[in-house]
Amino acid sequence: MSSLGTLEDSSAASVSLTAPDAQDCFTINSSSSSYKVLDFLGEGGFGTIISSVNLRTRKMVALKIMKDTGSARDAEHEAGD
Ligand SMILES: Nc1ncnc2c1ncn2[C@@H]1O[C@H](COP(=O)(O)OP(=O)(O)OP(=O)(O)O)[C@@H](O)[C@H]1O
Numbered sequence: 455m456s457s458l459g460t461l462e463d464s465s466a467a468s469v470s471l472t473a474p475d476a477q478d479c480f481t482i483n484s485s486s487s488s489y490k491v492l493d494f495l496g497e498g499g500f501g502t503i504i505s506s507v508n509l510r511t512r513k514m515v516a517l518k519i520m521k522d523t524g525s526a527r528d529a530e531h532e533a534g535d
Pocket residue numbers: 455456457458495496497498499500501502503516518529
């Protein structure tokens with residue numbers, strides 16, 4: 455299991471969630487990368503954890519969607535690391 459880290463370019467202003475595309479997939483966009491949402495992983499006191507794929511690097515990452523800001527933090531660790 456990967457651990458959570460900090461997404462360098464994350465901020466409430468630079469991260470957005472777009473509607474499902476033609477394949478019914480949600481996408482989270484930051485200033486440098488877009489992430490395809492795959493699954494719900496869990497929920498903590500400060501946010502919700504989802505698994506996703508970084509569409510630029512093709513790495514699987516865990517994203518934390520902060521409850522009060524809507525910003526995202528991710529773990530740049532592949533699922534198999
Ligand atoms: N990298 C991960 N891979 C898979 N599941 C994860 C990962 N990180 C977190 N989770 C799941 O999400 C849940 C909540 O994670 P989170 O890090 O938010 O926990 P927390 O430390 O209790 O929260 P907080 O720091 O917000 O109080 C975990 O209990 C776990 O089930």
